[in-house]
Amino acid sequence: MEKAIPDKRKKKLSKDQLTAMAFLLPSIIFVIVFVYGFISWTGYISLSNYNTIVPDYSFAGLKNYLYLFNDFRFQADLRNTLFFTILFIGAVILLGLALSILLDQKLKGESIFRNIFLFPMALSFIVTGVVWQWLLHPSTGFNKFLNLFGIQPKWYTDTTILAGFKWGSIEFGLPVAIIAVVIAAVWQMTGFSLAMYLAGLRGIGDELREAARMDGATEFQVYMKIILPQLMPITMSVVIIMAHISLKIFDLIYAMTGSGANFVTDVPGLYMFETTFRGNYYANGAAIAIIMLLLVAVFIVPYLWSSRKGEN
Amino acid sequence: MASIRIGSIIKYTLLIIVSLFFLTPIYVIVMTSLKPLSEVSIDQMWALPTALDFSSYKVAFDSLAPNLLNSFYLVIPATLLSALFGAMNGYVLSKWKFRGSDALFTFILFGMFIPYQSILIPLIQFLRTIELYNTIPGLVLVHVVYGLPITTLMFRNFYASIPDELIESAQIDGANFLGIFRHIIIPLSIIGFVVVAIWQFTNIWNEFLFAVTITTGSKQPVMVALQNLSGSQIVQWNVQMAGALLAALPTLLVYIFLGKYFVRGLLAGSVKG
Numbered sequence: 303m304e305k306a307i308p309d310k311r312k313k314k315l316s317k318d319q320l321t322a323m324a325f326l327l328p329s330i331i332f333v334i335v336f337v338y339g340f341i342s343w344t345g346y347i348s349l350s351n352y353n354t355i356v357p358d359y360s361f362a363g364l365k366n367y368l369y370l371f372n373d374f375r376f377q378a379d380l381r382n383t384l385f386f387t388i389l390f391i392g393a394v395i396l397l398g399l400a401l402s403i404l405l406d407q408k409l410k411g412e413s414i415f416r417n418i419f420l421f422p423m424a425l426s427f428i429v430t431g432v433v434w435q436w437l438l439h440p441s442t443g444f445n446k447f448l449n450l451f452g453i454q455p456k457w458y459t460d461t462t463i464l465a466g467f468k469w470g471s472i473e474f475g476l477p478v479a480i481i482a483v484v485i486a487a488v489w490q491m492t493g494f495s496l497a498m499y500l501a502g503l504r505g506i507g508d509e510l511r512e513a514a515r516m517d518g519a520t521e522f523q524v525y526m527k528i529i530l531p532q533l534m535p536i537t538m539s540v541v542i543i544m545a546h547i548s549l550k551i552f553d554l555i556y557a558m559t560g561s562g563a564n565f566v567t568d569v570p571g572l573y574m575f576e577t578t579f580r581g582n583y584y585a586n587g588a589a590i591a592i593i594m595l596l597l598v599a600v601f602i603v604p605y606l607w608s609s610r611k612g613e614n
Numbered sequence: 615m616a617s618i619r620i621g622s623i624i625k626y627t628l629l630i631i632v633s634l635f636f637l638t639p640i641y642v643i644v645m646t647s648l649k650p651l652s653e654v655s656i657d658q659m660w661a662l663p664t665a666l667d668f669s670s671y672k673v674a675f676d677s678l679a680p681n682l683l684n685s686f687y688l689v690i691p692a693t694l695l696s697a698l699f700g701a702m703n704g705y706v707l708s709k710w711k712f713r714g715s716d717a718l719f720t721f722i723l724f725g726m727f728i729p730y731q732s733i734l735i736p737l738i739q740f741l742r743t744i745e746l747y748n749t750i751p752g753l754v755l756v757h758v759v760y761g762l763p764i765t766t767l768m769f770r771n772f773y774a775s776i777p778d779e780l781i782e783s784a785q786i787d788g789a790n791f792l793g794i795f796r797h798i799i800i801p802l803s804i805i806g807f808v809v810v811a812i813w814q815f816t817n818i819w820n821e822f823l824f825a826v827t828i829t830t831g832s833k834q835p836v837m838v839a840l841q842n843l844s845g846s847q848i849v850q851w852n853v854q855m856a857g858a859l860l861a862a863l864p865t866l867l868v869y870i871f872l873g874k875y876f877v878r879g880l881l882a883g884s885v886k887g
Contacts, residue, residue, distance in 0.1 A: 318791040322710035325702050325791075329722065329762050336759045337725040340733035340740075347735055401632065404625055417873060418633045423880065424869035426820030428837045429862045432844045432854060433639045436646075441656055489636065497880050543884055550729035553822040557841055571823075574731045579827055584735055591731040602727040610720050 341595065348588035355582045366589040376590070377472045378565040379573050383597075385476045386484060386569065387548040393488045394544055395537060398495025403525065405496075406503045416500070420493035427490065431557025434486035458482040458559040461566055477566040479559065487554055491547065495540045502536040503529070538605075545601045550594055570594050647671065647856035654852045670850070674843070674857035680832060681839035682860070685819060687750050688835055692757040693814045696765050697807050699758065704769025705799055709781050710791070719770065726763035730823055741828060748833050756828065757818045764817075765810050768882045772806035773799065805875070812872055813879035816865045836861045 351362045370376040401419055405412050422430065437444060438457040448455060458479045466475030506529060514524045552571030561568035561576075570590050578587025642659060650667035707719050737756065738747060746752030776799065784794045825835045834842075840861045844854045869876050 318785075319710060319712060321791040322706045323712065326706045326718075329699060329703050329766070330718070332759045332762060333722050333725055336733065336737070337728065340736040341728070343736040344732050344734075397632075401629075404629055407622075407625055409622065409625060409629075415629050415633060418636050420873070420877065421866070421869055422636065422639075424816060424865045424876065425862050426822065426837050426865075428820070428822050428841050429858045430639075432840065432858050433643055435844070436659070436851060436855075437639060437642060439656060446660060489639070494880060494884075497877055498884060501881055539884055546727050546729075550731065552731075553837075556822075557844070571729070571731060575823070575827070578735060587731075588735055591729065591734065594729040595732040598727055598729055602724070606720055606723060606727075610716065 344588045344591055347585055348592045350585050352584040352588075353582075353586060357584075362585065366585045367593075369586065370589055370593070372471075374471045375561075375565050375568060375573060376570070377470045379568050379570045381469075381472060381474055382477060382480055382565075382567065383549060383569055385480050386487075386551070387545060389481070389484045390487050390491075390548050391541055391544045393484065394491050394495045395540055397488065397492045398540070399499050399533075399537075401492070401496050402499035402503055405500060416496070419496050422490045423493040425490065427551075427554035428557045430486055430490045431554045434482075434489070435558045438482045438485065458562065458567055461563050463566075477562075479562050479566040483555055483558060483567055486558060487548075487551070490554075491544065494543070498536050498540055499533060502533050506532050542601055542605045546598050549597045549601075643855045643859050646852050647674075647859055649852050651850055651852060654850055659851075667852075670852040670856040671860070673853045674860055677843060678836055678839050678857055678860055681834055681836040684750060684829075684833060685835040685837075685864075688753050688757070689815055689818045692754045692761070692818050693811050695754070695758045696761040696814045696818075697810045699762055700765025700769045700810055701800070701803065701807070702795075703762065703766040704771075704773050705795055707766065708770045708773040709776075709778070709794075709799075719766070722766055723763050725760065726767070730760065734823070734827060738827060748829050750829075750833060753824060753828055753835070756824050757814075757821070760824075761814055761818075764883055765814065768810050768813065768879070769803070769806055771882055772803060772809075776802055808872070809875045809879045809882060812868055812875050813883060815868060816876070816879075819865050 346359070348366055349362060349364070351358045351360045351365075353366075401415075405416055409415075435458075439445075440456045440459050445454060445457075456478075460478040460482075462478045463473045463475040464478060466473040468474070510528055511524055514528050519527065550571055551569055552575060555567055555569055555572055556575070559567040561572055570593065574587050574590040574594065577583045577590065645661075645663060646654060646659065647670050648666050648668070649663040650665060650669070653661070653663060703722075707715055741747040741752045741756075746755060780798060781794055784798055789797065819835075820837065821835075822837050822841070825838045826841070829835065829838065840857050843857050
């Protein structure tokens, strides 16, 4: 597994090896305390009665979790997160892939286009939220264009649920308002998948494509049969990274829409923030945080596991 | 020939349409921020200003200036410390591997993906205990600690490209752990430092959740102040847009002048450990 150290150096190295470990020690202690220790403490709070300003660590069992799963707002959060994640990841991948293939065509001005698609990555979600809040303002913004075609969307103020049916206490289906938030998030994050795919495309040698073309494959077939399969590992990475962004999203929605009427744009990150720091319901907030962590871990742990195995 | 030309016309048309979509927010920010108050209305948001008026920048700057300073006080030490820790860790985990060091690396890397909500309540309790709550040094500590996974990952990947033979020959010449780091690794990793520094600068500057929960009032970094600016009803859109541009300017400038390293950081942060 580890790189074997030749025997003759082993003895001589030991002092340096100890120094190396000593240098790692502060970071390990930080990670143990600030990551694993604090997560455990949050887990403990989530099982307590600490729903007041005064700390109360008495054991409450799963009360806070049961409360959440029966809670209208939290059910809406899970619904919104599901649809946000699917639409957001789908759009970021499709748009990023399409743009990277276009940019890979050796066109003039490629770097200008690339810079245009990438610059939103340098901005914060707060700036994005502030700007898109205005661009998608119901009585203006993009509606000026869309009105020409007789469409008058209400964007993030829309409370309609598409294809809805009753589930728990909420209407389950796609909240139209979520689409507005997805547009802003896609605007910001497409540069990421574009950069990843572009690096991937540059890594695929021209020989392979040439060989396929020689065999009479059309350009479309070259992409479908040769290039896309080679880009699968990149797609996996993009999905994982976008999923973890979307499951914990907070600032964009906080800046752009807030929770929305009937919580149509609410997400767990926002609920956790408001219930903990505005309402002083620490145990409930901790329970939301633990659920968020579990949702992310479902994606991340297998990913970390497999990439470690792959490396070894 | 004709089909090739039609093909590239279609490609350019598609690229230009998507570019316009990507540039729209910039157009609206700049135009709105340059308008006098009388022209700032939702009906006229797409119109060019009839006269240039920089007063909204003055208003936005006056209210954001203290927070901009806070952000610089935060981001400079946090970025430098982050890069230093990351370099040390990456050096050990790539060139001084020991039994279990790969597992340890994964153990550290996990911290990169956790939602920070899951550590936020204990973190605030801890910062209150050590009296760093609502202070810039408190935020620096937080960003250095939670930056450890990503900076370690980036330096570890960067150092993997430095040949082991270089280390071995230095050892034969009698150089020790620190000597090799100072005289061989650091000079070879200037670009690594630039990439990591740009990445951390951008992330810390743009971060919001820690900033809004750990600081209040006069200690807040600029993103929180910007959000407060747009949250209030009195302030006009032109001031908000000017404020958004001011708050975004440092990272935009980094992107414009050091874009190559910015993208490298983007990719380095996503490549599997």
